[in-house]
Amino acid sequence: MISISLENKVALVTGAGTGIGKAIALKLAEAGAKVAVNYNSSRIDAEKVVSTIVENGGSAKSYQCDATNEEAVKDMYLKIEEELGSVEILVNNAGSLVERCVIEEMSSDLWQTIVDVNQKSVFLCSKYAIPYMKANKNGRIVNVSSIAARNGGGLGAVMYASSKAAVSSFTKGLAKELVGHGILVNAVSPGVITTPFHDRFTSEEARLQFKNVIPLSREGNPSEVADAVLYLVSDLSTYLVGENIEVNGGQLMD
Template sequence: MDVRFDQKVIVVTGASTGIGAAIARGFGEAGGKVVVNYRKSAKEAEDVVASIHKAGGEAISVKADVSKAEEVDQLFQKTIDAYGGLDILVNNAGALMQRTPIEEMPEELWDLLYSVNIKSVFLCSKKAIPLLKQRGKGKIINVSSLAAKTGGGGGSVGYASTKGAIATFTKGLAKELAADRILVNAIAPGIITTPLHELSTPEKLRAQLNAGIPLGREGAPEECAGAVLFLCSNSADYITGETIEVNGGILMD
């Protein structure tokens, strides 16, 4: 299956590194016009844009903290200014922050997790919906996690609960937008080789997690991108409200 996104406009949040970067590159290599959103990693975002240009695609980078409504407004306005509309939104921005047991977790950290991981999905979806309706159809993809169903590893209850909220939000929004031909789906990555694990998962815990993967290895960001591109292709036009588990068999539902 040759998946192409020629002339399609795609916003990918949190796209400077890891899974988001792989998703942005995948769309760019498939002919899309990609808006590479970032919050702090400007150089990394520009590297993603450069790689898309090298592959013959179109892309711009836009700095925005997608947990803040005014910056989300700016992100989508810059998208319209550059490309005139929107066809696909990928809500990828999110973070584990740090592993903290609930009894030790400051309220500020809890609020930050929910702001970055789920409020951002609400804000970006709300802004994208009118633009997708103007096209007469569209796709929204949310990035959940294996942790949504397992409760996460040690000290990640807060993170896992935000990813569970994303899974529920995906189903509800899919029902809400079905009549408008806007399909809403999600992917749920398992143990993927990304900066998130480099920063937040101790070696011993990571080894324990990896030992439970039937395929015997961590996943690559590009393997998550493949699932996203499939869901956004015409081949997935009868799929909505679904979450695809990308986890090497560690959880089989």
């Protein structure tokens, strides 16, 4: 049986209070990582994630931070270093569709918000993780993109899809920048996963239609995305650089 150990490694998971981020935080903690559970507004949910990890014998702390605010991100990393240690694993999971809106009716403010939430957060959290990882000559960054990055998303989700496509491209470029420093950068692209995201943004009718075009005939579970992330941050993936694992039940195949 293969056992993955992240013993004593410090991992930051952004947007880790619910959904995929929560599953990733729990999975990394189960493998032995000390987990920084980032949240913006979901304080109660994030604290529940921390409590679950601690109750199971792990180590975790929650950190409130708007990942689109540069000063807040800098301060978060300093707090994590002081309380848990230097970040060695970063999972850029924070993101949102924000609001379904067709381009003709979209305001510049909404456009900017979607770009900030999905792109700027990845940029800032990566930027401030890099010095710590370079100092250790080791690190893992996993960005959470989306199937929408490749198929353009559903109605009213053009900017979400575009911003996630930027995340996929950013992953490849950053991977090239950092591979010489012992830092491996990869991504995962979830398909239709059972999360509060789809509860909020996707109708029941649309979700039923999705099942008809997914070869596995079901939505994915957050834990199935977390398994892919665990693989990417482990020693099992030492020859993967700039890759994007599609976790979509066969809905979109290369």
